[in-house]
Amino acid sequence: MIKTLLIANRGEIARRIIRTCKANGIRTVAVFSDPDATAPHVREADFAVHLPGASPTDTYLRADLLVEAARTAGADAVHPGYGFLSENAGFARAVETAGLTWVGPAPDAIEAMGSKVAAKKRMAAAGVPTLPELDPDTVTEFPVLIKASAGGGGRGMRVVREKAEFHDALASARREAESAFGDPTVFCEPLLEHARHVEVQILADTHGTVWALGERECSIQRRHQKIVEESPSPAVDDEIRERLFAAAVAAAGSIGYVGAGTVEFMLKGTDFHFLEVNTRLQVEHPVTELVHGVDLVEWQLRIAEGARLPEEPPRPRGHAIEVRLYAEDPAHDWRPASGTLHRFHVPGDVRLDSGVEDGSEVSVHYDPMLAKVVAHAPTRRAAARKLATALADARIHGLVTNRRLLVDVLEHDAFLDGDTHTGFLTEHDLTRTVDPQPFALAAALANAATRRIGHLPLGWRNVRSQRPKAKFLHGDELIEVEYDPRQATENTVVLDLDGVRVPFHVARYDDLVEVDSPRGSLTLRVVPRFPEPQTKLAPGATVAPMPGTVVRVSVEQGQQVEAGAELLVLEAMKMEHRVLATNAGTVAELLVERAQQVNAGDVLAVVEES
Missing domain, CATH: 3.30.1490.20 (ATP-grasp fold, A domain)
Structure with a gap:
């Protein structure tokens, strides 16, 4: 029996595992890096062990430190979560060598699937269709x-x-x-164009029982990463499902798989091909849990203790859809965001698996996923509507997110018709412009209400010559509004827009103003009446859009470049981001070199116009 479990992970998945352990009377040990010292998963665990450092290489990817942390805290088992060392056979062996229970498949099975090149050969030999x-x-x-x-x-x-x-x-x-x-x-x-990404959840015990626990479709992706997942797939009928399940069970059997895992396929028409076996819990496992009424983490723990699965898996009911809420800007090449998340609240009858809360700091060192929001309903369209409404009504303040894009996907006719594929976001233009004027007016009125003299708002005059004005920045756009201070209310401003009364909820954090309404949300910055003098950038200067590390410099000083040419590549939040020239000309200054750390706003290069 597992008594104390070390979770070799962080954030959302660590909190998810802690939740199941608390329900089953298992004590938990969290590990944390320097940036994660005050993270929710650290506070919620029974014990916590510090891993000195900030980068994953120095902390969550150090198998030796993780095993030592388990020993120090008196843990008798280790759960790797997903990502980091979850599919590292060497780590699994180190855990077992230390006399601890590894909550996952055997190291040999991990190793067999660890190389996708070798895995494809093995699957082909087992009769699983491959590309x-x-x-x-x-x-x-x-x-x-x-x-x-x-x-x-x-x-x-x-x-x-x-x-x-x-x-x-x-x-x-x-x-x-x-x-x-x-x-x-x-x-x-x-490359299979317009194909679907479909996967099968498997669960296998040490006694020979293997479940194919439904399929998930994960076709809505950006940068080849899933952002919308659902179960069951709208493209899979009973005949395809039977073949998918048979292939997944054959894949599991070919490596003697034990525990929870996922066999991934590309589906085009009625034909499918093997992609990979993920020898761990998947990020999108909640949709399977909601449809089948199981706790996959609990089954991982029970299987590690030697429990038997029932002969047949539970039957599915209804439909579940999950979205991944990221701190990133879809309008700027999915640029990740870091900093303080002032407010984080998602309402409604949805499941929220999050790694953050009000006041959390989102670090540059890790993946920018904030949470997974999941809805379950009797039908697919009902689940999509429930999820879209919860996201639209959420309060997410302090960081730019992909929330609006997710709502637009869930409400798109093609998505609702089940016409999804891996190129969905390329095929459909989901960019939406919001008129910032009503939001700015609501912000101005709310701000005026906080600056009162007695019961009168600042700016009120007995005899008015002109209305007061307020200025805000929406991105780089300057917005100026006139307002009547007699209409000022502090937190909720109701405006009459073309005969419709619309409430705007306003929250302010220093110069940051967050405005939420049924017509969308907007982030504004107050323009001070007397702004501090700022250093003027040279024409053609390119600045770092985020903190990161220079992994490639693509040009030389004196080189002629076109507008949009790649100047360099930054690595930030586990992904590479190309930095492009904003104008054509000559590279007059190149101020960085490979492996250099840069901060957001640092000047990287200057391209003088020809």
């Missing part, structure tokens, strides 16, 4: 997909449509794979 593997050194036919052999989650993955792009994409994929998984090995596959 042909292409050697990166001899690729001649395009388009192709470059993939990291040692990992997943979209890292180390690139789509290449032209031969001229291949060399740079290959180098970039290898760098990202090395950074994320410690292994730069990549391989190539033919």
Whole structure:
């Protein structure tokens, strides 16, 4: 029996595992890096052990420190969560060598699937349909997909449509794979356009029982990372489902799999091909739990203790949809955001698996996912409506997120019709412009109400010559509004817009103003009446959009470049981000070099216009 479990992870998944352990009387041990010292998962665990350092390489990827932490805290088992060392056979062996229970498949099974190149060969031998593997050194036919052999989650993955792009994409994929998984090995596959990403949840005990616990569709992706997942798939009928389940069970049987895992496929029409086996719990496991009424983490723990699965899995009921809420800006190439999350509240009858709360600091060192929001309903459309409403009504203050995009996906006709594929976000333009004027007016009125003299708002005059004005910034856009201070109310401002009364809820954090309404949400910054003098940037200056590390410098001083040309590549929050020239001209100054750390706003290069 497991008495004390060390969770070799952080954030959302650590809190998720703690929740199940508390329900089952198992004590928990959290581990935490320097930036995570005050994180919710640390406070919620029974014990916590510090891993000195900030980067994953120094902390959550140190198998020796994690095993020592388990010993120090008196843990008798280790759960790896997902990501980090969850699919590292060496870590699993180190745990078992230390006399601890590993909550996961055997190290040999992890190793068998750890290399996607070797895994594909093994699956083909087991009769599982696979795509042909292409050697990166001899690729001649395009388009192709470059993939990291040692990992997943979209890292180390690139789509290449032209031969001229291949060399740079290959180098970039290898760098990202090395950074994320410690292994730069990549391989190539033919790119299946307009295919669906469908996966089967498997659960296997040590007594020979294997469940195929339904399928999930995860086709809505950005940067090859899933952001919307659902179960069951709208594209899978009974005949396809039977074949998918048979292939997944065959895959599990070929490696003697034990525990929870996922077999992933690409589905086009009625044909599917093997992608990979994830030898761990998946991020999107909640949709399976809600549809089948099971706790997969509890079953992981019970299987590790030697429990038997019933002969048949529970039957599915209804439909579940999950979205991943990220601190990122879809309008600027999914640029991740870091800083203070002042307010975080998601209402409604939904499941919220989050790693953050009011006041949490989102660090530059880790993936920017804030939470998973999941809705379950009798039908797919009902689940989508419930989830979209909860997201639209959420209060998320302090950081830009992908919340609006997720709502737009859930309300899109093509999504509601089940017409989804991995190129969905490329095919459909989901950018939406919001008129900032009503939001700015509501912000001005709320701000005026906080500056009262007695019962009168500041700016009120007995005889008015003109209305007071307020200025805000929405991104780089300056917005100026006139307002009547007699209409001022502090937190909720009701405006009459074309005959419809619309409430606007206003929250202020120093110069940051967050405005939420049924018509959307907007972040504004107050323009001070007497702004501090600022250093003027040279024309053509390019600044760092976020803190990060320079992993490639693509130009030389004196080089001629076109507008939109790549100047350098930054790594931030586990992903690479290209920094592009804003104008054509000559690289007059190059102020960074490879491996250099930069802060947001640092000048990186200056391109003088020709």
